[in-house]
Amino acid sequence: MGPEGLIDAIRARLGEAVEGVTDSFGDPVLLIRPQDLRAVMSALREAPFDYAVLLDLTCVDFAAAEGRFELVYHLYSLSRNVRLRLKTSLPADRPSVETVVGLWKNAEWLEREAFDMFGVRFEGHPYLRRILTYEGFEGHPLRKSYPWRLEQPRFPPKDEA
Amino acid sequence: MSGFDFLTTRLEAALGWGRKFSLFHYPFITACCGMEYMSTACAHFDIDRFGAGLTRFSPRQADLLLVVGTISHKLAPVLRTVYDQMLEPKWVIAFGACTVSGGIYQNYAVVQGIDRIVPVDVYIPGCPPRPEMVLDGLLKLQDKIQHQKQDWRWARKD
Numbered sequence: 001m002g003p004e005g006l007i008d009a010i011r012a013r014l015g016e017a018v019e020g021v022t023d024s025f026g027d028p029v030l031l032i033r034p035q036d037l038r039a040v041m042s043a044l045r046e047a048p049f050d051y052a053v054l055l056d057l058t059c060v061d062f063a064a065a066e067g068r069f070e071l072v073y074h075l076y077s078l079s080r081n082v083r084l085r086l087k088t089s090l091p092a093d094r095p096s097v098e099t100v101v102g103l104w105k106n107a108e109w110l111e112r113e114a115f116d117m118f119g120v121r122f123e124g125h126p127y128l129r130r131i132l133t134y135e136g137f138e139g140h141p142l143r144k145s146y147p148w149r150l151e152q153p154r155f156p157p158k159d160e161a
Numbered sequence: 162m163s164g165f166d167f168l169t170t171r172l173e174a175a176l177g178w179g180r181k182f183s184l185f186h187y188p189f190i191t192a193c194c195g196m197e198y199m200s201t202a203c204a205h206f207d208i209d210r211f212g213a214g215l216t217r218f219s220p221r222q223a224d225l226l227l228v229v230g231t232i233s234h235k236l237a238p239v240l241r242t243v244y245d246q247m248l249e250p251k252w253v254i255a256f257g258a259c260t261v262s263g264g265i266y267q268n269y270a271v272v273q274g275i276d277r278i279v280p281v282d283v284y285i286p287g288c289p290p291r292p293e294m295v296l297d298g299l300l301k302l303q304d305k306i307q308h309q310k311q312d313w314r315w316a317r318k319d
Contacts, residue, residue, distance in 0.1 A: 054268075133269070134235060141269040152269060155234045 006082075014040055029085040037071075037088050038098040044075060044084070045103045051075035051084060053125070054104035057111060059118040063144035068092035073100075081158055096121040117142035175273055176311040180224075180250065181303040183210035187223035188245060192230030194257035194289040201292040211299055220246040225302075226279070231259040232272045244279040252302060255281045256295065258288040 007021055007028055017036035022029045030045045032040050042053045042143055055074040067089025082156045090097060099122040101108045111122040112131040119140035122128055132136060139146050202208055202216065209215075217223040220243045232240055244253070257277055258264035261284045263273035275281060277318060282305060285298040 137269075146269070149267065150269065152234060155237055 002104050006049070006084075010044075013043055024085060027083045027085060029087065032086050032088045032092055034088045037086075038100065040086070041073070041100045041103055043088075047050070049077065051077045051081050053078060054100070054107055054110070055083070057100075057107060057114060059114045059120055059142075061118060061142065061144045065089075069095040069118055071097060071114070071120065090120065094121070095119065096123060098123050099125040101125055116140065119143065164212075172310050172313075176313060177307040177309070180311070181306040182269050183215075184211075184213040184252075184299075184302075185217045185223045185224040186213055186225040186227050187217055187220050187243070187247070188227045188229060189240060190227075190229040191232065191236065192257075192259065194229045196260070197289040197292060197295065198227065198229045198256065202297045206292040206296065208296065208299060211296070211303065213299060220244075221248065223247055224251045226251065226253045227256055228253065228260045228275050228279075229256040231264070231266055232278070233270050234272055237272050237278050240275065241278050252282045252306065253279055253296060254302060255284045255289055256298075258286055261286050264288055285318050 007030075011018055011028065017033050017040050019028055019033055020031040022031075030040075043049065053076040055076050056072070057074075058072050060070045060072065062070060069090040069092070071088050071090065074087040075086065076082075077084075088097065090101070093119070097120065101111065101122075101124070108125070108127065109131060111125055112119075112128060114120050115122060115125075115128055116130045116132050117140055124131060129135075133141065136153050136155070138152060139150065172305050186313060188195075190198060200206060202214070207214070213225065219227070224247065226244060226247060228240065244251075253275075259271070260275045263271050265288065267273070272278060282303045283298045285294055287294055290298075291308075
């Protein structure tokens with residue numbers, strides 16, 4: 001299944017969930033509606049697509065854009081040796097999307113990182129809390145709206161925590 | 162013996178002299194400044210010439226805390242614990258721009274100067290500081306120790 005066949009197969013299977021298709025250095029990039037993300041992911045996880053590996057999950061803050069937070073998923077298929085990138089845009093006021101922890105175990109930490117740095121909520125995540133910063137940290141530091149030089153509360157010592 | 166059978170001094174001066182030439186230091190090294198610390202501590206520049214050559218890897222045996230390298234917010238309580246474990250009298254040297262002010266890391270993750278966590282006696286700026294600057298800082302600390310009020314346990318606490 002080449003790239004064109006793959007996109008046709010995905011479109012046939014998922015229909016209007018795919019908002020657009022582009023290309024990045026030979027690898028297909030799909031733009032997905034946020035409410036269909038989980039369904040798309042579970043379809044791609046199974047045969048015939050068989051994307052067994054979630055390589056990366058990250059977020060981009062386009063401060064001025066309408067769909068402000070863009071989640072980026074990188075998938076890799078071991079059996080077919082191909083990569084796929086999926087993007088979905090979330091609104092600024094309440095960025096929220098369904099979790100993919102049930103499909104790829106490593107999404108647990110990747111989603112926690114996206115939550116910590118950008119404040120994106122992953123509905124259904126088993127343990128959504130900060131991973132790189134600490135409890136008591138205010139705000140989400142990789143948002144464009146995060147004030148530079150913001151003083152954070154001190155990380156508490158163990159016996160005071 | 163030839164005319165040097167005794168000498169007179171003040172207890173304060175003798176204590177200061179003894180303390181400034183017997184600094185046992187604890188290197189709290191987290192980043193690239195550690196290379197300059199190693200260069201300073203080893204034979205080429207040799208801080209042992211100034212009586213600070215004995216490195217202790219337990220804070221309970223040290224009286225000079227060398228904070229070398231970037232201190233993040235998550236590391237801050239560890240540094241504070243190490244400082245609290247040291248016995249009096251104790252001194253702290255902030256080694257390098259990161260410990261002095263956060264250095265190039267003016268961001269959410271890094272403590273903007275370790276004097277927010279522990280009291281600092283001598284600041285050595287530079288990214289990293291050259292070994293000559295470190296030795297200069299050490300000499301300044303020795304000068305400070307010599308001239309500060311010496312705290313000793315049998316002094317009367319009035």
